[in-house]
Structures are given as structure tokens and as C-alpha cells.
Amino acid sequence: MRIRRLCSLLHRYTGLALAALVGLAAVTGSLLVFTPELDRLLNPELLTIAPPRADAVPRPLAELLDTARRNHPAHQAVSITPPARPGDATAVWLKQPRAGEPGRFDWLQALFDPYSGRELGARERSRIDFSRTGLLHLVNHLHGQLLLGEFGLWLMAGAALAWSLTSLVGLYLWWPGRRKLRLALTVKRNAGTGRLLFDLHRAAGFYTLPVLLVLAVTGMYMARPATVKPVVGWFAPLDADKPPRVEPRSGQAPLTPDEAVAAAQAALPQGALKRIGLPQSPRDAYAVSFLLPGEVRRPSGGRSTVWVDPWRGDALRVKDATRLPAGEAYLAWQTPLHTGSAFGLPGRLLVAAAGPLALLLAATGVLMWLRRGKKPKAAGQAVRPLETAAVKP
Numbered sequence: 001m002r003i004r005r006l007c008s009l010l011h012r013y014t015g016l017a018l019a020a021l022v023g024l025a026a027v028t029g030s031l032l033v034f035t036p037e038l039d040r041l042l043n044p045e046l047l048t049i050a051p052p053r054a055d056a057v058p059r060p061l062a063e064l065l066d067t068a069r070r071n072h073p074a075h076q077a078v079s080i081t082p083p084a085r086p087g088d089a090t091a092v093w094l095k096q097p098r099a100g101e102p103g104r105f106d107w108l109q110a111l112f113d114p115y116s117g118r119e120l121g122a123r124e125r126s127r128i129d130f131s132r133t134g135l136l137h138l139v140n141h142l143h144g145q146l147l148l149g150e151f152g153l154w155l156m157a158g159a160a161l162a163w164s165l166t167s168l169v170g171l172y173l174w175w176p177g178r179r180k181l182r183l184a185l186t187v188k189r190n191a192g193t194g195r196l197l198f199d200l201h202r203a204a205g206f207y208t209l210p211v212l213l214v215l216a217v218t219g220m221y222m223a224r225p226a227t228v229k230p231v232v233g234w235f236a237p238l239d240a241d242k243p244p245r246v247e248p249r250s251g252q253a254p255l256t257p258d259e260a261v262a263a264a265q266a267a268l269p270q271g272a273l274k275r276i277g278l279p280q281s282p283r284d285a286y287a288v289s290f291l292l293p294g295e296v297r298r299p300s301g302g303r304s305t306v307w308v309d310p311w312r313g314d315a316l317r318v319k320d321a322t323r324l325p326a327g328e329a330y331l332a333w334q335t336p337l338h339t340g341s342a343f344g345l346p347g348r349l350l351v352a353a354a355g356p357l358a359l360l361l362a363a364t365g366v367l368m369w370l371r372r373g374k375k376p377k378a379a380g381q382a383v384r385p386l387e388t389a390a391v392k393p
Contacts, residue, residue: 007169014166016369019362021146021159026362028143029215030355033340033348035136035299036084043133045120047089052115059117061090061257061276068092068110071119075108080257080276083114084300090114098126144223153223160219167213170205194371201364204357211354212361218338221331229331236327244316246309248282254310255286264288264306267315274302279310286310295321296336297344303332 031038040047061080069077075094082090090112095105110122123133128141138147145152176184185206187199221228232238248254255263257276264286265271271290279286291302303321308314324332336342340351 004173007173011166011169011173012365012369014162014169015362015365018159018163018166019366021156022163022362023359024146025143025156025159025219026355026358028139030352031139032136032143033352035140039136040088042135046111046123046133048087049089049113049115049120051087056115058114061261063117064090064092064112064114065257065278067112067117067119068094072108072110072122076280077278078280079278081300082273082276089120093125157220157223157227160216160223164213164216164220167205167209167216171209174202174206194368194374197364197368197371201361201368204360204364208354208357208361211350212358214337215351215354215358218334221334222338225331225334232327232330236330237325238327238331239319239325243287244285244307245283246285246311246316249311252311254279254282255308255313257286259313260286260308260310261288263308263313263315264290267306267318268292268304268320271302271304274300284310285316292320292322296333297341298336299339299341 065077065080069075072094075096077092077094079093080090081093092110092112094108094110096108098104098106106127107125108122109125111120112118113120121133123129125137128134128138128147130138141147145156148155174184184202187203188195191199229238257278261273261276265273265288268290271292273288274291275287275289277287277289286308288306288308289302290304290306291297292304295302295304303319303324305319306315307317309316321332333342338351340347340349343350
């Protein structure tokens with residue numbers, strides 16, 4: 001009984017401490033599930049193009065890259081993201097060293113019509129922007145780091161860990177025994193407020209546990225991937241994932257992005273092109289990313305990658321994300337599970353629905369604590385000892 005009492009106190013006060021963070025993460029997370037659709041809706045002039053003619057041919061990627069460099073001379077081009085679907089813009093990502101902060105960069109996203117080569121506009125992607133073009137970027141930072149930078153990331157990672165643990169403690173507290181199992185899975189109608197809150201909290205906690213526990217565990221990785229990865233490496237093998245280095249050839253022009261894509265596509269002919277990582281120095285290779293059939297679906301991009309020598313055109317290394325070591329496969333699933341994209345639209349809808357349900361758990365937990373010590377209004381409404389323990393401190 002002492003263990004149960006201790007678990008009850010731990011669950012209660014951990015939940016109270018996390019209630020505000022969970023509520024905020026729940027609301028913002030449900031919105032972020034539909035980031036691509038909402039972004040297109042908010043910023044059609046940046047992210048979408050007029051339907052091209054049937055015989056229209058996309059402009060070379062090298063041409064778009066040259067325009068981006070010409071329009072933003074203070075920035076260094078880092079990668080190119082092709083359209084996610086017909087009618088979308090092509091994005092060129094650029095960075096610029098941040099003044100007074102060595103090793104940190106300000107990022108810019110320049111959007112292009114892939115058929116005309118015209119730049120549609122550019123938006124800042126590092127600093128908080130309260131404009132329409134930066135609204136979802138603001139929500140993302142609020143969800144992931146509370147607008148608090150590095151400290152916010154650690155805070156959210158700690159909150160995700162605490163939520164995972166208190167969820168398991170809640171499962172232990174939920175178990176009513178075989179004879180009362182049905183009672184623990186239902187909400188009693190026409191009950192008093194205290195009983196209603198308790199039943200809602202208990203039943204919702206049980207039914208949502210698989211989804212919310214997955215979101216909490218994956219949330220730790222989303223907040224601190226550099227911290228989680230070596231921990232995973234203790235238990236399962238990881239890919240070293242070090243990009244290969246190349247030897248530049250003097251007097252020879254490097255491959256264009258289009259030529260690098262062609263060389264990479266030959267190595268992974270079934271892959272759908274997702275991203276072209278550009279060499280940042282003469283000794284860097286192109287890193288061309290694809291999404292392969294059978295690979296877990298991500299919100300954007302793919303983990304299958306071909307590194308291409310920009311001087312010789314050789315595929316230096318091929319990473320097939322359908323054949324990853326166990327630890328690397330676990331990490332590859334973190335973002336798709338957290339966003340629901342691993343299971344397509346049904347998965348995304350499930351994650352979006354989990355937000356209001358997490359908010360319900362937080363709200364009922366707080367309300368039960370606020371009502372502690374209150375007695376039922378009618379004599380026939382006395383609650384059982386287990387319920388009393390859950391409602392009173």
C-alpha cells in the first residue's frame with residue numbers, strides 16, 4: 001500500500017508540474033501535424049506556382065542556384081529541396097554566419113518557380129518572425145523549445161522524459177484488478193463532478209497511453225537528438241554516418257547539381273528525390289537524399305543518401321534506409337512516429353487527435369487536484385476508496 005501511495009503522489013505532482021507544458025505541446029503539436037498544408041494555405045505566393053503547360057520542362061537546378069547566390073550574395077547555399085508535389089515551389093536553403101556568435105548561422109529559405117526560374121521570395125528561418133510567412137516557424141519553436149533556445153530544448157526533453165515515466169506510473173495506478181476492469185474502462189454517466197473527472201482521467205489515460213507514450217519518447221529525441229543518439233548506441237549498433245571526403249582536381253569544373261542528381265539516381269534508381277546537399281568546400285561531396293519504396297515516410301525528405309564526388313562523378317557511398325543497423329533504424333522512426341507521417345494520413349490524424357486528449361488528461365488532473373477535500377453533494381454519491389485516493393491529496 002505504501003508503494004501505491006508513493007506512486008499516487010509521484011503521478012499527481014509530476015502531472016501538475018507538467019500540466020502547462022503538456023497543454024502547450026498538445027495544442028501546438030496538433031497544428032504542426034499539418035504544417036505543409038497550413039503553410040501552403042498561409043503563403044500561397046511563396047510555396048505554390050501557377051499550373052505549368054503540359055509541355056513545360058523544369059529549369060536546371062544550377063540555374064536556380066545561381067540566381068539564389070546572385071540575389072543573396074552574403075549567404076552560402078547549403079541545399080536544394082525539389083517540389084514535394086506538382087504545383088509546389090523549389091526551395092534553396094542558404095546560411096550566413098551570425099554576427100557575434102561564432103559557429104552559429106542565420107538561415108534563409110529562397111523559393112523558386114521551377115519552370116520559369118523566377119525567385120518567388122525568401123524568408124528568414126532562424127529568428128522568430130511574427131509575420132504570416134513565419135507563423136508556423138514560430139509555432140514550431142514554441143512547441144519544441146518554448147522560444148527559450150537551448151534551455152528550452154533541455155526543458156522540453158526533460159518534460160518528455162518525466163511524462164513518459166509518469167504515464168507508466170499512471171498505468172500501474174489504473175489497474176483495478178480483474179473484477180473491476182470494466183469499471184476502469186468506462187465513464188459513469190450522471191455521476192458527480194468529482195467522479196466524472198476521475199473516470200474521464202482514468203479511462204482517457206488508458207486508451208491514449210500507447211500514442212501519448214510514443215509521442216513523449218520520440219519527443220526526447222526531437223528535442224535532444226545529439227544526446228539520445230549515443231544512448232541508443234549503447235544498446236544497438238549505429239551507422240558512423242561520416243560524409244566521405246574528396247580530392248579536388250585543379251583546372252576542372254565540379255559537377256552541377258543536376259549532374260550530381262543524375263549520378264545519384266543511377267545508384268538508387270527507385271528513389272524519389274528529396275534533397276540535394278551542396279558541397280561546402282572543395283573537399284566535400286554532394287549528399288543527394290531519396291525516399292525509397294519501403295522506407296518509413298518522413299514529413300519531408302528521406303534518409304537514403306548517395307554521396308557523389310563533385311570532381312569525378314562517382315557514387316562514393318550509398319546509404320539504403322531500408323537496410324539500416326538496429327540503432328539507426330530506431331532513430332529513423334523517431335520523427336515519422338512523432339509527426340504521424342510513418343502511417344500516412346491516418347497516422348497524422350491520430351497524432352493530431354492525441355493533442356486534445358493530452359489536454360483533457362492535463363485539465364482533468366488539475367481539476368481533480370483543485371477539488372481535493374470536497375465532499376459529494378448527495379449521500380448516495382459517495383465515492384469508492386480508490387476514487388477518494390485519486391481526488392484527495
